Amino acid sequence: IDPTLDLFVEIERLKKEKNAVILAHYYQEGDIQDIADYIGDSLGLSQQAAKTDADIIVFAGVHFMAETAKILSPNKKVLLPDLKAGCSLADSCPPHLFRKFKESYPDHLVITYVNCTAELKAMTDIVCTSSNAIQIVESLPKDQKIIFGPDKNLGAYVAKKTGRDLVLWNGACMVHEIFSREKITKLKERHPNAKLLAHPECEDVILQMADYIGSTTGILKYATNNLATEFIVATEAGILHQMQKDNPNKKFFPAPPNNTCACNDCPHMKRNTLEKLYLCLKNEMPEVTVPEHIIARAVKPIERMLEISA
Numbered sequence: 631i632d633p634t635l636d637l638f639v640e641i642e643r644l645k646k647e648k649n650a651v652i653l654a655h656y657y658q659e660g661d662i663q664d665i666a667d668y669i670g671d672s673l674g675l676s677q678q679a680a681k682t683d684a685d686i687i688v689f690a691g692v693h694f695m696a697e698t699a700k701i702l703s704p705n706k707k708v709l710l711p712d713l714k715a716g717c718s719l720a721d722s723c724p725p726h727l728f729r730k731f732k733e734s735y736p737d738h739l740v741i742t743y744v745n746c747t748a749e750l751k752a753m754t755d756i757v758c759t760s761s762n763a764i765q766i767v768e769s770l771p772k773d774q775k776i777i778f779g780p781d782k783n784l785g786a787y788v789a790k791k792t793g794r795d796l797v798l799w800n801g802a803c804m805v806h807e808i809f810s811r812e813k814i815t816k817l818k819e820r821h822p823n824a825k826l827l828a829h830p831e832c833e834d835v836i837l838q839m840a841d842y843i844g845s846t847t848g849i850l851k852y853a854t855n856n857l858a859t860e861f862i863v864a865t866e867a868g869i870l871h872q873m874q875k876d877n878p879n880k881k882f883f884p885a886p887p888n889n890t891c892a893c894n895d896c897p898h899m900k901r902n903t904l905e906k907l908y909l910c911l912k913n914e915m916p917e918v919t920v921p922e923h924i925i926a927r928a929v930k931p932i933e934r935m936l937e938i939s940a
């Protein structure tokens with residue numbers, strides 16, 4: 631890339647020329663969030679992907695999110711700045727093992743968290759995100775037997791909140807399992823008025839201490855609407871960019887991790903850079919594709935989720 635290029639200007643130009651839209655998750659680097667047409671949580675992003683009239687969707691997020699966009703808009707070109715932007719949670723649930731797991735509970739309905747592969751969605755009855763998981767479980771009859779995967783922490787939280795007995799797949803996100811209860815307690819002692827905001831992918835020991843539990847959009851809204859001026863944020867650090875931008879007079883502390891070498895950045899989300907985003911829009915690659923037979927089955931559980939959350 632020519633170092634004299636202003637990537638913001640170039641990306642804007644290419645976007646217009648190609649009728650492209652940039653959808654970005656809150657865990658993306660600040661520059662990408664700033665150039666995006668829409669920033670949101672997984673539910674918001676899939677709603678946008680379903681309704682956009684752009685010809686090209688540049689998905690600044692991870693692979694399963696771009697796949698979801700492709701499933702919802704199969705006639706559009708869906709680009710991902712770095713094809714290797716995966717997800718440890720999606721990886722923790724290989725489809726061939728999940729198929730066997732499902733077979734051992736034949737009378738159960740399957741709810742999968744959107745953080746999974748398209749192949750897994752094709753084996754699912756209803757998809758959910760962190761912002762509607764409780765609502766989706768509650769939309770089903772009380773005696774309905776349910777398998778919930780792949781995130782055991784979100785699953786346990788939903789089971790607790792709804793009083794339902796969910797059969798959980800044993801998967802987790804590498805970023806949300808690093809937070810230290812002891813270090814958060816110490817940070818709270820130094821900032822006694824700070825509210826702890828946590829994502830439901832965190833372990834129960836962290837969720838028990840939280841003042842608010844919700845999706846990235848939920849966390850952002852809570853911080854904006856709450857009168858407190860200090861917040862400890864137990865989720866991926868990218869969300870702090872928007873929290874700080876929307877609330878310049880409030881203070882946000884990333885929740886400290888267990889291991890001092892660890893950090894709250896998702897290595898998959900952070901594979902995308904402004905440079906890669908520019909190149910993928912310019913070259914219209916890498917493109918995310920999903921086989922037609924998978925799209926045909928995976929679209930139903932995603933549309934069911936969108937209908938329930940409408």
Ligand code: 13P
Pocket residue numbers: 670671672673745759760761803829831844845846847
């Ligand atoms: P939400 O933005 O839907 O809360 O998802 C968080 C996440 O882990 C995405 O990878």
Ligand code: SF4
Pocket residue numbers: 657692716717718719720745803804805806866896897898899
């Ligand atoms: Fe996956 Fe966790 Fe990264 Fe989200 S933060 S993309 S769940 S590894």
